Amino acid sequence: MDRRAFLSKTGIITAGAILVPSFLKAGMLGENFKLRNKRLIVIQLSGGNDGLNMLAPYGYDEYYQNRPVLGLQENNLLKVNDLFGFHSKLTVFRSLQKRGLLSIVNSVGYPNPNRSHFRSMDIWHTASDSNKFSTTGWLGSYLDNNCSNPFEAINIDGELSLALKGKIHSGIALTDPNAFKSSIDSEFFRDLKDPITENKELDYMYKIFNDTKNSADYIFDQYKLQKNTTDYGKSNFEQKLKKIATLIKSDIQTPVFYTTLSGFDTHVNQLGTQDRLYSQLNDGIESLISDLEKDDLLGETTIMVFSEFGRRLKENASRGTDHGAANVMYVIDSDLSEKAHAYNNLDLVNLEKGDPKFKVDFRSVYQDVITNTLGANSNQVLGNSFTNLNLFNR
Amino acid sequence: MKPTINQMYHFHARAQFFVHESEINPNHDVSKMVDTLFKKQKIEKLCIKLPEWDNQKLRAQAKRNRKAQRELAVKKVDELNALWLERMMESDKGLIEKMTLFWHGHFACNTFKNPYHTIEINNILRESALGSFKTMLLEVARSSAMNHYLHLKENKKKKPNEDFARELCELFTLGRDVDYAEKDVVEIARAFAGWSNDNGGNHFVNERTRDIGEKTIFGKTGNFNGEDVLNMILLNKNTAKFIVQKVYKFFVQEELNSAHINECTTLFFKSDYDIEVLMKHIFKADWFYESKGKLVKSPIELIVGLGKLFDLKYPNKKSIKGIQYYLGHVLFTPPNVAGWPGGRHWIDASRLALRMRLGSIIVNKGYIMDELTPELDAMFKKWENKKVLKFYENVDWKLFWKRNKNSSIFDLIIRTENKTLKVNHTENTVTNIIHLISTPDFQLT
Numbered sequence: 001m002d003r004r005a006f007l008s009k010t011g012i013i014t015a016g017a018i019l020v021p022s023f024l025k026a027g028m029l030g031e032n033f034k035l036r037n038k039r040l041i042v043i044q045l046s047g048g049n050d051g052l053n054m055l056a057p058y059g060y061d062e063y064y065q066n067r068p069v070l071g072l073q074e075n076n077l078l079k080v081n082d083l084f085g086f087h088s089k090l091t092v093f094r095s096l097q098k099r100g101l102l103s104i105v106n107s108v109g110y111p112n113p114n115r116s117h118f119r120s121m122d123i124w125h126t127a128s129d130s131n132k133f134s135t136t137g138w139l140g141s142y143l144d145n146n147c148s149n150p151f152e153a154i155n156i157d158g159e160l161s162l163a164l165k166g167k168i169h170s171g172i173a174l175t176d177p178n179a180f181k182s183s184i185d186s187e188f189f190r191d192l193k194d195p196i197t198e199n200k201e202l203d204y205m206y207k208i209f210n211d212t213k214n215s216a217d218y219i220f221d222q223y224k225l226q227k228n229t230t231d232y233g234k235s236n237f238e239q240k241l242k243k244i245a246t247l248i249k250s251d252i253q254t255p256v257f258y259t260t261l262s263g264f265d266t267h268v269n270q271l272g273t274q275d276r277l278y279s280q281l282n283d284g285i286e287s288l289i290s291d292l293e294k295d296d297l298l299g300e301t302t303i304m305v306f307s308e309f310g311r312r313l314k315e316n317a318s319r320g321t322d323h324g325a326a327n328v329m330y331v332i333d334s335d336l337s338e339k340a341h342a343y344n345n346l347d348l349v350n351l352e353k354g355d356p357k358f359k360v361d362f363r364s365v366y367q368d369v370i371t372n373t374l375g376a377n378s379n380q381v382l383g384n385s386f387t388n389l390n391l392f393n394r
Numbered sequence: 395m396k397p398t399i400n401q402m403y404h405f406h407a408r409a410q411f412f413v414h415e416s417e418i419n420p421n422h423d424v425s426k427m428v429d430t431l432f433k434k435q436k437i438e439k440l441c442i443k444l445p446e447w448d449n450q451k452l453r454a455q456a457k458r459n460r461k462a463q464r465e466l467a468v469k470k471v472d473e474l475n476a477l478w479l480e481r482m483m484e485s486d487k488g489l490i491e492k493m494t495l496f497w498h499g500h501f502a503c504n505t506f507k508n509p510y511h512t513i514e515i516n517n518i519l520r521e522s523a524l525g526s527f528k529t530m531l532l533e534v535a536r537s538s539a540m541n542h543y544l545h546l547k548e549n550k551k552k553k554p555n556e557d558f559a560r561e562l563c564e565l566f567t568l569g570r571d572v573d574y575a576e577k578d579v580v581e582i583a584r585a586f587a588g589w590s591n592d593n594g595g596n597h598f599v600n601e602r603t604r605d606i607g608e609k610t611i612f613g614k615t616g617n618f619n620g621e622d623v624l625n626m627i628l629l630n631k632n633t634a635k636f637i638v639q640k641v642y643k644f645f646v647q648e649e650l651n652s653a654h655i656n657e658c659t660t661l662f663f664k665s666d667y668d669i670e671v672l673m674k675h676i677f678k679a680d681w682f683y684e685s686k687g688k689l690v691k692s693p694i695e696l697i698v699g700l701g702k703l704f705d706l707k708y709p710n711k712k713s714i715k716g717i718q719y720y721l722g723h724v725l726f727t728p729p730n731v732a733g734w735p736g737g738r739h740w741i742d743a744s745r746l747a748l749r750m751r752l753g754s755i756i757v758n759k760g761y762i763m764d765e766l767t768p769e770l771d772a773m774f775k776k777w778e779n780k781k782v783l784k785f786y787e788n789v790d791w792k793l794f795w796k797r798n799k800n801s802s803i804f805d806l807i808i809r810t811e812n813k814t815l816k817v818n819h820t821e822n823t824v825t826n827i828i829h830l831i832s833t834p835d836f837q838l839t
Contacts, residue, residue, distance in 0.1 A: 118504070122730055131560070135735040150743040159720060160742050162729075170742040184747040188762045188829060195812040195835075201648075201688050202810050204738060205834035209750070212743040 037375035038333075041244060041257045041288075041303045042139075044161070045281070047264030048117065049307035050321050051328035052356075053274060054090070055104065055344075059083035062348035066314040070270065070321065080104070084344060089278035092286040093330070102332055103340035103391055105365055107347070109326035109358025113309065117265070117323075121308040125162040127363050127382055138366055139256055140166030141381045142374060151215040153256035154247065156240040161258055171256065172215055177243070181220040184212050222250040230291040237261045238284040245291040248301070255374055264307060267320040281305075289332075302373040303332040306362070312354050326358035329365060331391055333373070340391040364389050395424045395680070400805055402427065404686040405677060407809060407839050408645055410488025411695060412702040414797035415806060417485070428677045432670065435490040435524065438481065439517045442473055447510045449593040470509035475718075475725045476711045478516070482698045483706075493523035493669070495694060496644050498725070500637075501534050501566060502733035503543045506726045511539035514595060516726075527637060527667035528628055531566065535624065536597035541589065544731065550603035551587045559583040561731050567627045569636040574612065581609040586620040634663035638672065645676060647685045648737045654681055687810035690740050691839045693721035693749075699839070700753055700831070703807070705793065710784045717752065717785075721745055741837070753831030756785045762832045791824060803827055810835040 056072040057063045059082050064071045077085025078094040084104075086094050096102040112130045114120045119130075126134035127141075136144075143153055144166040153164045153171030164171035174180035190213075194206050223246060232242040237259070244257045261281055266273050285303070292298040310327030331340070345359055364386040370378040372392040379385050397405070399420070406413040409431060422430065445452075455463055482491040497519040505511040515537050522530035534540050535558075541547055544558040559582035563574045588604030591597055599619075609618050612626055627633055638658045639650060646654070658672060665671040676682055691699065697717060701708060708714045718724040722745065728734055741749075754762045798806055803822045807830045808815070815835055819826045830836060 119730055133565075133730060133732040135739055159722070160744055165739070165742065173742070173744040180744070180747070183751055186762045188832060189750075192833065193814045195810070195814050197810070197812060199688055199810060199838075201690060201738075201838055202812065202835065205690075205741070205746075205837055208741055208743060208746050209834045212746055215743060216747075 035253055035255055037255065038300050038302055038373045039248060039255055039257065040369060040373045041301060042163070042259075043281075043285075043303065043305045044163075044258070044260040045264050045277075045305065045307040046117075046121070046260050046262040047266070047307070048120075048309045048311055048323055049264040049327065050266055050270060050274065050311040051106075051307070052311065052313065052321075053270070054087050054278065055080070055084050055106070055328050056087065057083055057346055057348065058085050060346070060348050062313070066348075068315070069319055070315045080344070083346075087274065087278050089275060090282050092282050092289065096289070096332055100336060100341075101334055102330060103336050104328060104330060104344040105360055105389070105391075106328045106344045107326045107356055107359040108306075108329045108362050108365065109309070110361055110363070111358070113325035113352070113355070113358070115309065115323040115325070117308060122162060124306065124308055124362060127366055135162075135165070136167050137161065137163035137165045138363075138370075138382060139164045139258070140170055141383075142166075142256070142370060142376055143169040143171065145380050146374070146376050147255075149215060150211050151219055151252070152254055153258065154219070154244075154254050155258040156243050157258070157260055161260070164256070164258060171258070172212075172219070174219070175240075177216075177219045177223040177247075181216045184216045189213065219247070219252070222247060222252040225250040228291070230287060230294070232287040232291075233280065233283045235280045235284070237280045238287060241284045241288045242291075245288055248292065248297060249295050266311070267316065267322060268318040270320045285332075299334045301333075302369060303330075304365070304369060305330040305332075310356065313348060313351060313356065314354055325352060325355035329362070331365065331369070333392065335393045337390055337393045339389065343389065360389070361386050365391070368392060397422075397424050397427065397683070399801060400686070401683050403805060404683060404809060406431075406488075407699070408682075408689075409677060410492055411482060411698045413488075414702075415799065415801040416797040424678055428674055431489055432524070432674065434486050436486045437490055437520055437523075438487065439520065440474060440478060440481070440513055441517075442470065442477065442509070442513075444470060444509055444513075447593075447595050449595075464507065467507055467509055471506050471512050471726055472711050472715055474509060474512050474516075475715055476708065478725055479694075479698060479701070479708060479714065482694075483701045488702075490520065490523050493673070494520045495692075496641065497523060497530065499644070499728065499733040499736070500640060501530075501540070502728035502731050503539050504727055504730075505539050505543070506724070508539070508542075510595065511537075511542060512726050515539035522669070524670045524673065525668075527669055528624075531628070532621070532624055534566075535562070535586075535620065536589070536591075538591040538595040538597075541591050541597075546586060546589050547591070549583055549587050549589070551584070551605040552603075554580070554583040554587060554605075556580065556583040558586060562623075563627070565732055567633045567636060568630065569632065569639075572632050572636070573630055578611055581611045582623050584609050585611065585618045585623045589620055628667065631659065631663050634667065635659040637667075638662055641672065641676070643736065645673075646682060647688045651681070654679070687808075687835075687838050689839050690737055691837055692734070692736060692740060693718060693723035694725065695839065696721070696749060696752065696837070700756065703831075704757055704787070704789045706756065706787050706789075709787075713784050720748055746834070746837070749837055750832050750834065753836070754828055756787055757789050757831075758828050759786050762828060795822075798822075804830065807831065808833070808835050809839050 053070060053072055056077055058074045058077055076088050079085040080097055093102060110123060110130055114130050123130050125137045127138040128134040139153055147169055150172045155161055155164050155171050155173040157173055158175055160171060160173035195202055228242060228246040232238045240259045263277055292301055306329040307327055309324055311321035311324040316322055343360060346356060350357060363382055367378040367382060367386050368389050368391045370376050370381050372394045402418050481487050503515050518533045518537055544561055545555045546558045549555040556579050559579045564570045568574055584605045588600040590600045606617060608615060611618055611623060638655055642650060642655060661675055662672045723734060803826060804816050804819050812835050819830055
């Protein structure tokens, strides 16, 4: 008999029953709780990453016609094929691509693109149509349908992304497991007793409080299990990836990790900014990959990289680019299918308000990742089904 | 009805964030208590020194030095943010400002880059906060701020932009898919074509881009203009119902009670959208007093409530905006035109941890008891050293006790009926106060 059945049989079950610390529940589930699928790491590039200078379409005349100043020269690129080449800082993208571990999904977007950062990011976070407002994120919806603890989605950032907010369950945002634990750890907090009440909001508040305490303890305990000696760069972003890797290596029962790299809103003098950001992105991912490979964990991980929109094909007068629409995104995984390499397509002739038109709905990529990486029912999570991309060999 | 002291605290918490015991008149009945507060309200426009609003001139300046201009604008909006918080804490403005905060979430308009728009729309909401919803709706539709935010200026006869028309129906009046269809949205956009604002921000209708042709809206055909559409929308009782539901969720509880909603809707509609009539009715209803402790405080309510409780000044604008940011409720920066979702949406694990620490961080340097871990200590030191985020303020405890001589501090601070917590905090001591503001219970009002 499980605890809940026991409690209800003995008549102890009250409104407070939902307050059984969920971490205890997790422990009691034992083997069943073990992650059955892979872990997903989402990397969000905030500000609207200029995909056209990240993966430069050097084989297209229109690229150089529209970007006389900013267009990257062919001989500086890390060539992927006759048409595309990576920005010179992105060496690990090139090597992953050579090893067949990188799927480039180009011209990703959604119908009726919105060019506001906030709104477009909301659309990516909630996976909703561009004229609908939702308050639930796509990974939050995954949590609602599949998980019961906040630590099952960890956002290494100052604030929790809307993507990780569900109706019932939400993930946890933290910048440092130690500081997070101490923020909710005090003798007073430990001694606080659950209320006996009919007030549902109060019950909810104590439930989240208990979940937070237990999750903070669990994350802290996992984090200190072993010291991570892998070298990561000093930048904030690289250190965030190191925290993710350290937690994964502790075999933490967290299927979803999320973090952001900001600063991609390159309206002015974008070449220098991109050099700096792409170095951080590249070096961070390079360290992360080698860190995970050391412990044979790359096979259990999918990494997804996205931004809220791409940028205008035509450069502006300030050596920068303005807000655009469709963009390139990446999926890194050791089990990609043949098809995963067929989505690097771009049309620079038929534009929509000066921006490349979308060919792949971003929710198709989510759908594949939900089904294959997280092993969940994507229709339930997204509330809809989208074209199947078959990115994975599973 | 003669309210208990707890019911009085409940009313004031909901209507004006918080009051001390000394501000309460124990002899009042509910009706007198409510009417007295309404009478006391003073409308003072939000205003700071800005160069005269001249869009063309500003644009010309912006071209010369875009970055400096942008930074100055954001700084000015931060000033307005701090000023508004101050207003909310003033004793003769609590209700009017709480109402304005409600309308700020209803007519959600992101103006954090433009102090002129910020002042314009915020004062429109304040002027009608307890007045006529009809006036407010028309003024908002004519405002430069909303015009800009929902691209009304780009709505032209030849190239209609449906942004405003859609949100008008879905979010401001009727509610999603209530009594309107996609074809109404298209026709409503036509009726508003040409609505614009001049360089000084004044509303006018552009003769060249307006659409004087016949339109069919809500099954009626005619040469309707924007005002006609607003009137048609207001003639639909479901508009009154939609507003009442939102007010109920903000001031009473998340769970809608259809009897309460219907009773308020009929009244509000009959009164020709008189907000004061609606609010007085709610605050005098028996059922209002049953909702005590059942609403999640918004971050602004939490911040203002703490401010009024301890007479805080929140002197550092950056810090106070920082808290708003981390708790997800930055004034003038709603996430989108639907406003802040509210209720349980305010709470997630990380935010709850910060919310429960917030009071003790401000008044007691982060101590809830005598503990302070090295990590937390380092975090506070880092904040203080950087001089970026500074939270600590001295509380005048003498004044506090003078204002709250007779009441139990549990009743003063906590709205929930939590006996377990109450029995452990019967004594009126500073330690107990710091405990109580660090509980999950304090997150509710």
